[in-house]
Amino acid sequence: xxxxxxxxxxxxxxxxxxxxxxxxxxxxxxxxxxxxxxxxxxxxxxxxxxxxxxxxxxxxxxxxxxxxxxxxxxxxxxxxxxxxxxxxxxxxxxxxxxxxxxxxxxxxxxxxxxxxxxxxxxxxxxxxxxxxxxxxxxxxxxxxxxxxxxxxxxxxxxxxxxxxxxxxxxxxxxxxxxxxxxxxxxxxxxxxxxxxxxxxxxxxxxxxxxxxxxxxxxxxxxxxxxxxxxxxxxxxxxxxxxxxxxxxxxxxxxxxxxxxxxxxxxxxxxxxxxxxxxxxxxxxxxxxxxxxxxxxxxxxxxxxxxxxxxxxxxxxxxxxxxxxxxxxxxxxxxxxxxxxxxxxxxxxxxxxxxxxxxxxxxxxxxxxxxxxxxxxxxxxxxxxxxxxxxxxxxxxxxxxxxxxxxxxxxxxxxxxxxxxxxxxxxxxxxxxxxxxxxxxxxxxxxxxxxxxxxxxxxxxxxxxxxxxxxxxxxx
Amino acid sequence: xxxxxxxxxxxxxxxxxxxxxxxxxxxxxxxxxxxxxxxxxxxxxxxxxxxxxxxxxxxxxxxxxxxxxxxxxxxxxxxxxxxxxxxxxxxxxxxxxxxxxxxxxxxxxxxxxxxxxxxxxxxxxxxxxxxxxxxxxxxxxxxxxxxxxxxxxxxxxxxxxxxxxxxxxxxxxxxxxxxxxxxxxxxxxxxxxxxxxxxxxxxxxxxxxxxxxxxxxxxxxxxxxxxxxxxxxxxxxxxxxxxxxxxxxxxxxxxxxxxxxxxxxxxxxxxxxxxxxxxxxxxxxxxxxxxxxxxxxxxxxxxxxxxxxxxxxx
Numbered sequence: 001x002x003x004x005x006x007x008x009x010x011x012x013x014x015x016x017x018x019x020x021x022x023x024x025x026x027x028x029x030x031x032x033x034x035x036x037x038x039x040x041x042x043x044x045x046x047x048x049x050x051x052x053x054x055x056x057x058x059x060x061x062x063x064x065x066x067x068x069x070x071x072x073x074x075x076x077x078x079x080x081x082x083x084x085x086x087x088x089x090x091x092x093x094x095x096x097x098x099x100x101x102x103x104x105x106x107x108x109x110x111x112x113x114x115x116x117x118x119x120x121x122x123x124x125x126x127x128x129x130x131x132x133x134x135x136x137x138x139x140x141x142x143x144x145x146x147x148x149x150x151x152x153x154x155x156x157x158x159x160x161x162x163x164x165x166x167x168x169x170x171x172x173x174x175x176x177x178x179x180x181x182x183x184x185x186x187x188x189x190x191x192x193x194x195x196x197x198x199x200x201x202x203x204x205x206x207x208x209x210x211x212x213x214x215x216x217x218x219x220x221x222x223x224x225x226x227x228x229x230x231x232x233x234x235x236x237x238x239x240x241x242x243x244x245x246x247x248x249x250x251x252x253x254x255x256x257x258x259x260x261x262x263x264x265x266x267x268x269x270x271x272x273x274x275x276x277x278x279x280x281x282x283x284x285x286x287x288x289x290x291x292x293x294x295x296x297x298x299x300x301x302x303x304x305x306x307x308x309x310x311x312x313x314x315x316x317x318x319x320x321x322x323x324x325x326x327x328x329x330x331x332x333x334x335x336x337x338x339x340x341x342x343x344x345x346x347x348x349x350x351x352x353x354x355x356x357x358x359x360x361x362x363x364x365x366x367x368x369x370x371x372x373x374x375x376x377x378x379x380x381x382x383x384x385x386x387x388x389x390x391x392x393x394x395x396x397x398x399x400x401x402x403x404x405x406x407x408x409x410x411x412x413x414x415x416x417x418x419x420x421x422x423x424x425x426x427x428x429x430x431x432x433x434x435x436x437x438x439x440x441x442x443x444x445x446x447x448x449x450x451x452x453x454x455x456x457x458x459x460x461x462x463x464x465x466x467x468x469x470x471x472x473x474x475x
Numbered sequence: 476x477x478x479x480x481x482x483x484x485x486x487x488x489x490x491x492x493x494x495x496x497x498x499x500x501x502x503x504x505x506x507x508x509x510x511x512x513x514x515x516x517x518x519x520x521x522x523x524x525x526x527x528x529x530x531x532x533x534x535x536x537x538x539x540x541x542x543x544x545x546x547x548x549x550x551x552x553x554x555x556x557x558x559x560x561x562x563x564x565x566x567x568x569x570x571x572x573x574x575x576x577x578x579x580x581x582x583x584x585x586x587x588x589x590x591x592x593x594x595x596x597x598x599x600x601x602x603x604x605x606x607x608x609x610x611x612x613x614x615x616x617x618x619x620x621x622x623x624x625x626x627x628x629x630x631x632x633x634x635x636x637x638x639x640x641x642x643x644x645x646x647x648x649x650x651x652x653x654x655x656x657x658x659x660x661x662x663x664x665x666x667x668x669x670x671x672x673x674x675x676x677x678x679x680x681x682x683x684x685x686x687x688x689x690x691x692x693x694x695x696x697x698x699x700x701x702x703x704x705x706x707x708x709x710x711x712x713x714x715x716x717x718x719x720x721x722x723x724x725x726x727x728x729x730x731x732x733x734x735x736x737x738x739x740x741x742x743x744x745x746x747x748x749x750x751x752x753x754x755x756x757x758x759x760x761x762x763x764x765x766x767x768x769x770x771x772x773x774x775x776x777x778x779x780x781x782x783x784x785x786x787x788x789x
Contacts (some may be wrong), residue, residue, distance in 0.1 A: 251478070
């Protein structure tokens with residue numbers, strides 16, 4: 001039915017037989033007329049454009065709004081696989097919150113000699129303003145996206161922690177909506193866990209994090225930089241689905257010790273602010289003085305228990321890739337357990353032995369900036385040209401602290417739909433995790449990103465990646 | 476609701492109405508141009524531009540008033556910052572701003588038509604295409620209002636949308652009538668004398684009122700009939716009286732929802748006194764032009780008061 005690459009393919013085994021997770025789907029797929037599937041594939045694109053599920057690309061004049069390509073072949077995970085994953089994710093998220101609390105309080109992990117202090121000093125996301133301050137409920141990262149990759153039947157790794165502002169959840173929701181409207185009969189044949197209540201879960205989770213000064217039912221608002229932001233669609237979408245106000249900095253003002261929004265009736269307090277504005281722009285009085293995206297004085301209100309900011313300022317410190325390399329130690333330190341989900345092996349170029357190894361093996365490795373994201377500023381050794389490697393070597397030698405390296409993983413593939421039939425492409429997975437004093441809540445599914453180019457390992461939407469609906473099967 | 480969101484809804488529907496009314500004006504101009512000699516046609520295009528208040532901008536880039544220049548100027552030319560494409564883009568941006576307060580049905584009606592319009596206006600519009608653009612703009616109005624009617628909560632947001640619609644519509648009808656008021660002048664003394672029915676047909680078309688008028692007046696076009704219909708008949712949804720009464724209802728609903736009256740309600744009451752029990756004779760006696768100018772000024776004052784009462788701006 002499709003080519004079998006050298007990697008672990010999630011749909012077909014080495015003999016070309018369908019794996020159990022995909023049995024029902026493939027049974028259905030084989031019954032469909034190719035011409036009809038082709039038409040459906042085009043319809044999917046139209047439907048995304050109509051609903052306006054687009055993102056803006058900075059620095060491109062002509063196409064101000066673009067679609068993230070959608071592939072209509074679902075990525076399927078069995079109930080058993082999912083149960084194992086969620087245990088690992090939950091453990092990791094618990095450790096992340098404990099770690100962030102500790103970093104901004106007694107720093108036991110540094111005192112115990114398990115994490116070098118220099119990692120904080122060189123970390124742009126470290127916020128001295130947060131030292132000694134405990135956010136409402138003691139929670140730092142309320143909404144987390146853990147990026148996972150797979151290399152074998154039971155081999156999952158954490159590639160990245162997104163504790164700061166994981167985006168993309170609207171795609172998880174819209175991908176499912178699109179699949180259900182295109183292929184209703186498919187969903188009547190295969191039992192798939194629902195993801196559509198995510199906005200309600202998010203609203204509930206955020207409301208449970210209300211600050212001490214909140215009276216009555218918490219007022220939740222989503223703070224967006226505005227309609228020209230690349231993720232504005234998602235901000236509006238989530239606010240709409242949660243029944244929360246979608247606010248901009250200019251709507252908010254500190255009045256009487258609370259952050260209040262300008263409504264048609266006057267000012268009303270906001271209790272929980274799900275902000276999609278970076279730390280630097282949050283409060284011009286505390287951070288970037290020229291910011292018009294934030295609210296002057298919000299940090300004072302925050303410190304006095306007048307508002308919950310989700311995620312907490314300073315959370316991004318744990319997204320750093322140098323910190324990532326310590327995550328196994330971090331998980332053990334705060335949970336007393338061995339990590340259930342392993343890290344990808346990581347060489348810290350700040351260590352001279354590691355640096356020497358990395359320089360000797362650049363052709364085999366993936367090298368990333370410690371603060372980088374979005375697939376920018378990285379070297380993928382096996383696909384890079386000699387010239388690119390030479391240039392990267394110079395950058396690496398001049399500032400080794402800025403880099404980590406990882407082996408090129410043989411990422412699993414999942415087929416995508418093409419006019420010529422199914423074709424395997426590399427995928428990753430970002431499940432979305434909600435944290436409140438009531439507990440940790442993981443929506444069964446997530447965002448599967450797929451590298452649409454044959455052989456490519458880069459799944460980032462900014463670099464030509466697409467997305468797939470992700471199914472967790474019911475037991 | 477946020478003041479900014481209320482502002483977004485108000486302006487989304489003003490721009491929607493403006494785009495639709497502009498399309499009707501063009502449509503009426505197109506018909507005139509087809510049925511008249513060249514000279515009259517040019518005069519008609521001139522009046523389309525004048526009604527839109529774009530005379531200076533147009534004449535800065537064009538020497539003559541021919542159809543292709545006019546509709547391209549009105550629809551898409553960059554030399555005209557108030558072109559229809561910009562109006563539509565502004566409508567869509569306001570819809571995005573107010574996205575959490577409109578239904579998916581309303582949003583998709585806006586977005587789908589925007590994608591079509593964007594394609595149609597990507598290149599200069601030829602004689603063969605202009606009809607398509609005009610009907611797309613009219614259809615958008617119908618679809619968005621239909622989606623609003625059938626799918627949104629009757630909360631304050633609905634009323635800000637209605638307020639924007641009727642503020643804009645009132646202004647548009649008043650302007651269209653004002654542009655042609657002089658044609659009625661010779662007939663003031665002898666009501667009932669024949670008018671240039673082609674001119675008035677065009678006016679009626681540009682407010683989507685041709686068939687309603689004919690139905691009410693058995694095809695008889697005279698000054699009294701026209702003024703009665705466009706100013707005083709509150710059964711016709713684009714008449715000045717109808718727009719006023721729609722504004723009154725919507726502002727009363729907003730005051731009720733907010734538990735307090737504002738300056739907009741006050742101005743509305745004053746405006747009502749002016750138009751209640753008004754007769755055609757009185758309108759002519761005081762001067763139609765003066766009446767329209769006052770009406771437009773009051774309309775603008777009400778619009779401004781709405782923005783202040785409901786904290787549209789920081």
